[in-house]
Every structure is written in C-alpha cells, then in structure tokens.
Amino acid sequence: MAEVSTPHVLLGLLASGGTRHGYELKRAHDERLPRARPLAFGQVYATLGRLQRDGLVATAGQEREAGPDRTTYTLTDAGRATLDRWLTEVEPPMPYVASTLFAKVTVALLVADVDRARAWLIAQRRAHTQRLRELTAAKAAPSATLDDVVALDFAIAHLDADLRWLHTTLDRVADWHREVHT
Amino acid sequence: MTQLQARGVVKAYGPTPALRGITLDVDAGEIIAVTGPSGCGKSTLLHCLAGILRPDAGEVTWHGHRIDTWSEAARSRLRRTEFGVLFQFGQLVAELTAAENVALPLLLAGTGRREARTAALTWLERFGVAELADVRPGEMSGGQQQRCATARALVTEPRVLFADEPTGALDTLTGEQVLTQLVRLAREQGTSVVLVTHEPRIAAYADREVVLRDGLVDQSGLGLDSPLLGERR
Amino acid sequence: MRPGASLRLALAGTRTDAARVALTALSAGLATLAGLAALTVLAIPEVPGDPWAQAEQYGNALLREPGLRGGTAFALALLTIPVLALAGQCARLGAPARDRRLAALRLAGATPAQVTRIAVLETGLASLLGTVTGLLVYLGGRGLLHRPDERGQLALPTDVLPATGTIAALVLGLPLAAALVTVLMLRRVTTTPFGVVRRVRTRGPRPWPGLLIVLGLAAFSAYQPVGLWYARRDSEPPEWLPPTLLIVGGLTATIGVVTGTGWLSYAAGRVLHRWARRPAALLAARRLTADPWAGSRTFAALLAAVLIGAGAAGMRAYFEAELRLTRRTGSGIPDDPFYLRTMDLVDLTVAVAVLIAAGGLLVAVVEGVTARRRAYAALVATGVPRATLGRAIAWQSLAPAVPAVAVALTVGLLLARGLFRTPSNGGHLQTICDAGDVCSEPGGWDRYARTEWVERVTEPPVVPLEQLALLGGGSLAAVLVTVAAGVLFLRAGTTVEELRTT
Numbered sequence: 001m002a003e004v005s006t007p008h009v010l011l012g013l014l015a016s017g018g019t020r021h022g023y024e025l026k027r028a029h030d031e032r033l034p035r036a037r038p039l040a041f042g043q044v045y046a047t048l049g050r051l052q053r054d055g056l057v058a059t060a061g062q063e064r065e066a067g068p069d070r071t072t073y074t075l076t077d078a079g080r081a082t083l084d085r086w087l088t089e090v091e092p093p094m095p096y097v098a099s100t101l102f103a104k105v106t107v108a109l110l111v112a113d114v115d116r117a118r119a120w121l122i123a124q125r126r127a128h129t130q131r132l133r134e135l136t137a138a139k140a141a142p143s144a145t146l147d148d149v150v151a152l153d154f155a156i157a158h159l160d161a162d163l164r165w166l167h168t169t170l171d172r173v174a175d176w177h178r179e180v181h182t
Numbered sequence: 183m184t185q186l187q188a189r190g191v192v193k194a195y196g197p198t199p200a201l202r203g204i205t206l207d208v209d210a211g212e213i214i215a216v217t218g219p220s221g222c223g224k225s226t227l228l229h230c231l232a233g234i235l236r237p238d239a240g241e242v243t244w245h246g247h248r249i250d251t252w253s254e255a256a257r258s259r260l261r262r263t264e265f266g267v268l269f270q271f272g273q274l275v276a277e278l279t280a281a282e283n284v285a286l287p288l289l290l291a292g293t294g295r296r297e298a299r300t301a302a303l304t305w306l307e308r309f310g311v312a313e314l315a316d317v318r319p320g321e322m323s324g325g326q327q328q329r330c331a332t333a334r335a336l337v338t339e340p341r342v343l344f345a346d347e348p349t350g351a352l353d354t355l356t357g358e359q360v361l362t363q364l365v366r367l368a369r370e371q372g373t374s375v376v377l378v379t380h381e382p383r384i385a386a387y388a389d390r391e392v393v394l395r396d397g398l399v400d401q402s403g404l405g406l407d408s409p410l411l412g413e414r415r
Numbered sequence: 416m417r418p419g420a421s422l423r424l425a426l427a428g429t430r431t432d433a434a435r436v437a438l439t440a441l442s443a444g445l446a447t448l449a450g451l452a453a454l455t456v457l458a459i460p461e462v463p464g465d466p467w468a469q470a471e472q473y474g475n476a477l478l479r480e481p482g483l484r485g486g487t488a489f490a491l492a493l494l495t496i497p498v499l500a501l502a503g504q505c506a507r508l509g510a511p512a513r514d515r516r517l518a519a520l521r522l523a524g525a526t527p528a529q530v531t532r533i534a535v536l537e538t539g540l541a542s543l544l545g546t547v548t549g550l551l552v553y554l555g556g557r558g559l560l561h562r563p564d565e566r567g568q569l570a571l572p573t574d575v576l577p578a579t580g581t582i583a584a585l586v587l588g589l590p591l592a593a594a595l596v597t598v599l600m601l602r603r604v605t606t607t608p609f610g611v612v613r614r615v616r617t618r619g620p621r622p623w624p625g626l627l628i629v630l631g632l633a634a635f636s637a638y639q640p641v642g643l644w645y646a647r648r649d650s651e652p653p654e655w656l657p658p659t660l661l662i663v664g665g666l667t668a669t670i671g672v673v674t675g676t677g678w679l680s681y682a683a684g685r686v687l688h689r690w691a692r693r694p695a696a697l698l699a700a701r702r703l704t705a706d707p708w709a710g711s712r713t714f715a716a717l718l719a720a721v722l723i724g725a726g727a728a729g730m731r732a733y734f735e736a737e738l739r740l741t742r743r744t745g746s747g748i749p750d751d752p753f754y755l756r757t758m759d760l761v762d763l764t765v766a767v768a769v770l771i772a773a774g775g776l777l778v779a780v781v782e783g784v785t786a787r788r789r790a791y792a793a794l795v796a797t798g799v800p801r802a803t804l805g806r807a808i809a810w811q812s813l814a815p816a817v818p819a820v821a822v823a824l825t826v827g828l829l830l831a832r833g834l835f836r837t838p839s840n841g842g843h844l845q846t847i848c849d850a851g852d853v854c855s856e857p858g859g860w861d862r863y864a865r866t867e868w869v870e871r872v873t874e875p876p877v878v879p880l881e882q883l884a885l886l887g888g889g890s891l892a893a894v895l896v897t898v899a900a901g902v903l904f905l906r907a908g909t910t911v912e913e914l915r916t917t
Contacts, residue, residue: 122402129403132386140362156383163382170404234796235911261798273793277701289694290799335797 005103006047009033011056011083012107014075019060021072022048032106048073056082087116090123093131093159101162105169125166132159183210185374186342191230191240193223200226202397203240208342213365213375215388219405222394224378225346231376232265232344233257262287266335266373268345268364273331274319280306281315284334291338305333309363325356332364342374349384361387431785435508436541438778442502443545443589444552445771446495450585451553453491454577456484473569490764497768500716501775502593506538508782531598538597542590550586620707622682624675628822631668632829634660665830672722672823673715679822680707680815687814695803699810709783713775718819720772721890722827724765728882729831731758736876744872762882766889773893780812780901788908795909804909805902812901816894820887828883832876845869 006029013028014020020028026044051057056079060072075083087108091100101124108117138144139152186208193201200223208214208231216224229235230242233249234257242250244264249257261267274283284302289295306312309329319327328348335343348364349357365387368375377388385391393400459478473479478487517530561573576582638660645652684703691697734754784791791804848864 118402118406121404121406125403129382129386129391132382133388136383136386140366156386160383167404170406174405229796229911232796255800258795258798258800261796262800263798265798267797269793269796272789273797275698275701275790275794277705278698282697282701286694287798289697290803295692 005086005100006039006043007051007056008083008086009103009107010044010047010051011075011079011086012111014057014073015080015083016110019072019074025073032110033103051079055079083111084116087111088120090120090127093128093162101166105166109173121166121170125163128159128163128166132156132163135159184208185210185245186231186376187241187243188227188231189241189243191227191237191242193226193230193235193237195226199397201230201237204394204397204399206392206399208374208376210341211369211372211374212390213368213377213388215377215379215385215391216394217379217382217385217391218394218400220380223397224380224394227394228344228346228376228378232267232342233260234267262290263338264341266338266340266343268328268332268335268343268348270347270350271324271327274327274334276319279316279318280311280322280330283319283330284337287334287338301337302333305337306330308367309333323356324352325360328352328356328360329363332360336367336371336373339371340373342376343368344376344378346378347380348377349379357384429512431508432513432537435505435510435513436537438505438508439502439538439541439593440545440548442498442505443542443593444549445545446498446502446589447546447549447585448553449491449494449498450589451550451577451582453488454581454585455572455575456488456491458575458577458581459484459572460575471568472574473572478572490761494764494768494771497713497716497720497771497775500713501771501778504713504775504778504782506597508778511786535594535597539590539594542593543587546586546589550582620677620681622675622678624671624673624678627667627671628675628826629671631664631666631671632826634664634667635830637664668826668830669719669722672819672826673719675822676711676714676718676815676819677707679819680709680711683814683818687810693803693806694799695806696810698804698807699814702807702811703814709779713772713779714816714819717769717772717776717890717893718823720765720768721820721823721886722830724762724769724886725824725827725883726831727758727761727765728879728886729828729876730761731755731882732876732879733831734758736874740872740874743874765886769886769890769893773890773897776812776894777897777900780808780897781904784808784901784904785908788905791905792909792911796911801905801909804905805898808901808905809895809898812894812898813891816891820890824883824887828878 009029009032010025013025013032017024017028022041022044025048026039026041029044030038048057052059052073056076057073058076060074087104091104104124105121108120135152135156139149139156144152184207188204188206191201191204192199202223204223204227206214216227218224226235230237230250233242233244233252237250240250241248244260249260252260267273274280275286278286281299281302284305285293285295285298288298288301293301303312303315306315309332311326311329311333314322314326314330319330322330328351332348335345343364345364349361352360361384365375367373375388377384379385391403393403395405456478459473471479478484513534517534520530520533521527557573557576560571561569563569638657641652641656641660680703684700684707687696687703688700691700794804795801845868846864846866
C-alpha cells in the first residue's frame with residue numbers, strides 16, 4: 001500500500017499518543033496500519049523534518065540516555081488544525097479511493113471525536129454513492145465503448161469494495177463496542 | 183409531483199416488528215433504491231407501498247387516496263393496472279408460455295386474446311426475447327425468465343414499478359443487462375421505480391437512495407445511531 | 416441410530432406431514448373395516464350336512480344363501496379399491512417436501528437404511544394406528560349392531576367372528592404392506608439424494624384407452640349379431656364365445672375408461688385452451704396439458720365407481736322390466752323384493768365408493784394447491800385476483816370430469832344392456848290341456864291337449880334417467896366440493912408470508 005498520507009498519519013499518532021520519539025512513531029505506525037509497507041526510519045525522520053519545517057510539529061526536547069539521540073516530537077496548534085482539516089475533508093472518489101480511505105478511517109477511529117467522525121463518514125459515503133451513480137449512468141450511455149465500460153467496471157468494483165469495507169468496519173466497531181461496554 | 187407517499191408506516195409480523203415508522207415519498211418518474219442490511223424491512227416496505235400488505239399503523243397514499251384503507255379487491259386491481267411488481271424469482275406461471283405470461287395482466291383487464299398477445303410480443307421484442315414467446319419458463323435461463331417477468335410487470339404501462347431484488351438470482355453481467363433494460367424502459371415511459379436491494383452496485387442505478395435499518399429510515403446510511411466511535415485501545 | 420431418535424425424526428414435520436399421517440391412518444382404518452366385513456361374511460359357517468342350505472339366522476338373503484355370500488364378500492373386498500386409491504393419493508401428500516427432507520438427511524450423513532427406516536416408521540405406525548382403530552370400531556360395531564329382530568334373525572352377521580389368525584393377519588399385514596410400498600417408493604431418494612427437477616416438455620398421453628373403450632363396446636354389441644349369425648345357420652355358437660365376448664368386452668371397456676383419464680384431461684386442456692377467453696380458463700387449460708395425470712388415480716376410482724353404478728342402474732331397470740312383464744303375462748320371475756333390495760344395497764355400496772373416491776380427489780386438489788402456493792402467492796401479489804385463481808381450479812377439475820363422468824355413465828349402462836337382454840316372454844310353442852282333472856288320466860292328455868303359439872311379448876327396460884342423473888350429478892357435486900376445499904386452502908395459503916425468501 002502506498003504511504004500517501006504518512007504525514008497525516010504521523011500527525012494523528014501524535015494527537016492520540018502525545019509526545020513521542022521518532023522510533024516510537026515508527027512502531028506505532030506499523031502497529032496501527034499492519035498491512036502497509038513498514039515505515040523506514042529514514043522516511044519517518046524525513047517526514048518529521050518536513051512537518052517541523054512547516055510548523056506542524058515541534059521537538060519537545062532531547063534526552064541524553066545511554067544510546068543515540070532520541071528527539072521527541074509533539075503536535076503544535078497548527079499541526080492539530082491541519083489534522084482536523086484533513087479529517088473533515090471528503091476524499092474525492094476519483095476514480096476510486098482505496099488506500100487513503102483506509103488511512104483516514106483508521107485515524108478517525110483513533111483520534112476524532114464522535115460527532116466529527118460521524119459527519120465525515122456520512123459525507124464520504126454520500127460522495128461514494130454519488131460517484132457510483134455517475135459511473136453506472138456513464139456505462140449505460142450509448143456512446144460508451146468497450147474500453148470505457150471496462151474501465152468504468154474497474155472503478156465501480158473498487159468503489160463498491162470501499163463501501164462494503166466501510167460498512168463492515170463500522171459494524172465490527174459497533175460489535176466490539178457492545179462487547180466491551182456490556 | 184409526489185405520487186406515492188408513506189407516512190409513519192408500522193408493520194409487525196406477529197411479535198417481530200418489521201417496520202417501525204417509515205416516511206418517504208416517491209415522485210413521478212424517479213427511481214429510488216431502498217437499501218439496508220438483511221432483515222431491515224425493505225421487502226415489507228415494498229409490500230406495504232404496493233398495497234400487497236396493509237400496514238398496522240400509518241398511511242400509504244397514492245395520488246391522494248389512502249390505499250391502506252382499501253379492500254383487497256380494490257388493491258388487487260390497483261396492482262394489476264397502475265402498479266407493476268417484480269420479484270427475485272418464481273412469479274411466472276410455469277405452465278404458461280412466455281407470451282401468455284406477459285399477456286396475463288391484459289387478459290385480466292378484459293383485453294381480447296389476440297390483442298393481448300400482440301402487446302405481449304411487442305414487449306418481449308423490447309427486451310430482446312421475442313423468440314421465447316412460445317417457450318415455457320422451465321425451459322429458459324434465469325436471465326431470460328427475469329426479462330419476461332419484467333416485460334409482464336411493464337405490459338400494462340404502470341405508473342410505479344416495484345422490484346424486489348430483481349437481479350438477486352442472476353450473475354453480474356446478466357443482472358446488469360436486465361437492470362439496464364428495466365431502467366431504460368421505465369424512463370422512456372415515465373414509470374417510477376422502487377427498487378429494493380442490498381447491493382450498492384444495484385442501488386447505483388437509482389436516482390436516490392433510502393437506507394433502512396431495523397425498520398427505520400437511516401439518515402446516516404451507515405447505522406451510525408449509537409455512540410460506537412470512541413476510544414479504541 | 417437409536418430407535419428414539421428415529422422416531423423423533425419420523426414425527427418431525429409440518430402440518431402437511433401431519434395431515435398425511437392422519438389420512439394414512441384413516442385409509443388404513445377404512446381398508447381394515449372393509450376387509451373385516453368381507454372376512455366376516457366369508458366366516459358364516461355352512462349348515463352342517465348340507466352345503467347349499469341357507470343360514471337361517473339371517474334375515475338378508477345375501478347372507479343366507481351360500482351362493483350369494485361369495486359375491487357379497489367379493490363386493491365388500493372390492494370396496495378396498497377406492498380406499499387404496501385414497502391411500503395412494505394421501506401418501507403423495509407433501510411427498511416432495513418429505514423427500515427433500517430425507518435427501519437432506521442423506522446429505523448430512525445418514526445411510527440409506529437409516530433414512531428408509533425413518534420413512535417406514537412414519538407410514539408403518541400410521542397404518543398400524545389406523546388398522547387397530549378399524550379393528551376397535553369393528554368390534555364396537557359388532558356389539559352395538561347385534562340386534563335380532565322379532566323373528567330372531569339378524570340383519571348383519573354380528574354373531575360371527577373370523578378366525579383370530581385371519582384378523583391378526585389383516586391388522587398386522589396391512590401396515591407391513593404399506594411399509595413395503597414405502598420402501599419401494601423411496602428407493603430413488605435413498606440411492607441418490609440429489610433430486611433432478613428438470614421440466615422437460617413431454618408429449619401428451621396417447622388416446623389408446625379410447626380404442627380400448629371402442630373395442631370393448633364393439634365386443635359387447637357383437638353379442639347379438641354373433642348369436643343371430645349362428646342362428647341363421649341353425650347352429651349354436653361355441654359355448655365359450657358369448658360369455659367371453661361379454662366378459663372381455665366389459666373388462667376392456669372398464670379399463671379403457673379408467674386409464675383414459677390422462678388422455679381425457681389432456682384433451683380437455685387442449686379444447687379449453689382453444690376456446691378460453693378468460694384468464695382463469697387459460698390457466699386451467701395449461702395446467703391440464705402440463706400435468707394430465709395429477710390426481711388421476713382417485714379420479715379413475717371415481718369413474719370406476721360411476722361406471723359400476725351405471726351398470727347397476729341398468730340392471731335395476733332390467734329387473735323392473737322383468738317384473739312388469741311378469742305382471743303382464745302372468746309368468747316370469749317371481750315377484751321377490753329381494754332383487755330390488757339387492758340393487759338398493761349395490762347402490763349404497765356405489766355411493767360409499769364414490770364418497771371415498773371423492774375424498775381422494777379432495778386430497779389431490781388440496782395437495783395441488785398447497786404445493787403451488789408460492790407461485791399462487793406471487794401471482795396474487797402481482798395483482799391476479801384470488802377469484803380468478805379459484806375459477807381456474809374449478810375449470811381444471813370440471814373440464815375433464817364432466818365428459819369423463821358422461822362417458823363412464825354411458826359405458827356402464829351399455830354394458831348392463833349387453834349383459835341383460837330385453838326381457839321377453841313367449842315366441843314359442845306351448846302345449847296346454849284345458850280339461851282339468853281328465854288331463855292327468857292316461858290317454859286324456861293326448862286327446863285334450865292342444866298346441867298353440869304363445870305370442871312374443873317384450874318389455875323393454877326404460878333408460879333409468881333419474882338414477883343416472885343422480886349418479887352423475889352426485890359425482891360432479893362431489894367434484895365441486897373438492898374445488899371448494901381447494902379454494903379454501905388457496906385463501907389460506909396465499910398470504911404474503913409465502914413470498915418471504917430471507
């Protein structure tokens with residue numbers, strides 16, 4: 001899976017976990033997104049560096065322990081605002097969404113408050129179903145060639161898969177919640 | 183213009199509540215999909231809207247008439263003339279040929295045999311199964327059967343077509359063909375369609391969607407009615 | 416598998432299965448009663464010393480005269496035929512669902528023997544229940560009906576009991592036979608659990624039975640011309656020829672009527688299809704051509720009963736004509752109410768047989784409706800009025816029944832006419848002596864006797880129209896009752912619940 005939204009994932013991990021070392025962030029990332037390609041250390045530090053440059057994270061201090069430098073990072077207000085914005089944004093399902101959807105749902109379940117997550121989920125689902133409708137209508141258009149139909153089928157299949165996964169995930173979370181809270 | 187309305191429809195099968203207060207509108211010429219997980223009451227809602235069932239409470243209004251108060255005979259006539267009903271399977275009479283099956287609603291309305299057969303053949307032609315006119319359902323494939331059943335549902339040129347999982351027993355490609363033809367012909371005639379399905383891809387053929395969950399309309403579409411999102415450790 | 420588990424599996428089932436079990440028990444009970452009645456008549460002891468003496472303790476000549484007893488027992492045994500037809504129809508009630516259930520057990524790992532055992536248990540126990548109940552009813556009836564009249568004679572043989580061994584053989588043998596038939600019928604299910612249901616278009620039944628009827632009637636009508644042919648040559652036909660003509664002709668015609676039900680239903684369906692304008696008739700027409708043998712077993716039993724009843728009516732007309740002739744000419748058969756009373760009993764038996772056969776027909780109609788209730792429910796949901804479906808059921812039952820009953824009545828009457836010639840008297844020379852006592856003196860006879868020609872007087876029997884109408888009308892009324900029952904079940908069975916697939 002591509003690591004397209006790594007910066008946002010790191011922001012999210014910092015938001016839920018507080019101050020962390022780069023090493024801890026890498027471990028948390030791999031743990032939370034288990035099927036993704038494990039994050040390389042170099043990439044973690046590079047991303048953190050960029051985030052720091054953009055003012056979204058800040059170093060919290062350095063601890064001199066028996067071992068190499070371990071810089072801890074923390075989320076700034078700007079970083080929190082960026083994360084919030086990302087969590088509210090609807091991912092344009094063009095032509096299909098897949099991996100970013102996965103990342104966002106995971107982070108939303110981790111981080112966001114219930115109302116905001118709910119609002120985003122409803123909006124995202126609406127976008128998905130709207131897109132599905134557009135693609136389905138396009139398939140029935142008299143001008144659609146075989147290639148068009150094949151490509152549209154591909155997109156429709158993936159959108160369908162997205163939606164099914166979304167529904168199932170929410171059902172699972174609801175079940176888990178019920179088990180834990182009864 | 184709203185043709186068909188449901189207001190607070192409640193229906194229970196014995197102790198099990200199937201519908202707990204549904205409100206929705208069906209406008210002329212629009213195609214709406216009623217979706218939701220299995221057991222959420224979709225088929226029951228379709229039966230109440232089509233006048234097959236009488237709700238325990240609430241109203242179903244058709245062009246201003248309260249059809250939930252009508253007698254079985256009156257509702258039966260409504261289903262014959264103004265409505266068309268399509269199921270997943272098992273609605274063709276096994277002993278009649280395809281043409282006779284499609285002509286049946288017209289015969290019931292009093293049309294002569296020859297006229298009814300001509301109309302039936304025209305409709306079978308529109309669905310591309312004219313060569314099956316004198317074939318019995320048991321000798322056809324599932325897709326062909328559904329096409330004949332759809333032809334029968336549309337032969338009286340109804341104002342509303344109710345379809346309950348029409349492609350459920352068909353493979354993807356056949357189902358797509360049947361549904362595409364259905365939608366095209368419905369639009370041509372200005373027939374509204376109420377399509378019950380649990381598949382998002384089938385629901386995508388509709389103009390809009392009404393999601394049911396546990397007998398109620400689910401505005402979120404995702405069953406987000408309980409605080410299920412919280413801290414996850 | 417433990418016997419208790421087998422029993423539980425045998426008793427598991429829906430309302431249809433319960434109905435099948437109940438009807439199996441009922442048929443077994445009726446068959447036992449008929450069989451026991453026949454055995455009782457046969458058990459009437461011969462008067463010691465004279466095999467032809469009459470048994471004086473009975474008021475009814477049918478029981479008194481040894482010669483007639485065999486016939487009575489035979490007639491009672493014949494009653495088992497419609498009962499068995501009823502039983503056969505009942506066994507098919509809900510059979511597809513039951514077979515599917517057993518096939519599912521097979522797929523779950525049951526062996527063929529286990530599955531057979533379950534089905535046999537159900538049929539065997541139901542039949543046993545029926546036969547034992549029949550025996551109890553018989554014994555109770557014996558006690559209740561044992562009422563000697565003022566002359567000390569009994570109307571029914573309630574003082575005789577067949578041998579215990581024979582009773583046991585009947586009461587236990589019937590369930591065994593039923594179990595055996597079940598095993599045979601289940602062979603297909605136990606060997607392959609997958610039922611192949613593929614509707615292949617089959618050609619309709621061929622009209623060979625019609626040929627049989629024509630041949631049978633031809634043999635009958637040949638009786639007179641054959642006799643005349645020989646008479647013109649001043650010779651007698653060979654001994655075996657006339658009776659053979661009658662018996663073979665009669666049997667052939669009866670078999671033709673009975674086996675012709677399939678072709679008749681099919682033909683009725685085709686005629687209906689050509690002339691049908693309303694959808695109800697169209698539905699019925701197609702159903703008849705698609706499945707002409709539905710319920711034909713009991714329909715055949717009904718037709719056989721009608722045929723025998725028509726024959727009996729013909730016989731009665733013959734006896735009445737004979738009596739009239741006797742009254743006109745002063746000689747002939749004795750004016751014994753016995754003959755007409757016997758005819759009454761025969762009519763009663765025929766009525767009972769018609770009722771039983773109608774019962775079987777009712778089961779067939781109801782089974783047809785309930786087996787197709789899903790299709791009917793879907794039709795009702797798409798707006799077909801239940802009234803149309805009810806009318807279709809009526810057409811479906813009456814379209815073949817009316818011509819079939821008419822044919823059975825005609826054939827039965829013609830057979831009776833062929834068997835009993837027109838009563839006639841005279842047409843021969845007769846020598847009489849008018850001189851009174853002198854005739855017995857030697858030589859007196861030759862002097863005073865004269866020979867004269869007695870005119871031939873015939874008394875043609877009337878066509879018993881009222882009786883035939885009663886018989887035919889009664890049978891069709893019974894068919895209408897089955898239609899009514901079917902419509903009732905239609906109303907109950909086409910609720911929306913039948914449409915639910917999830």
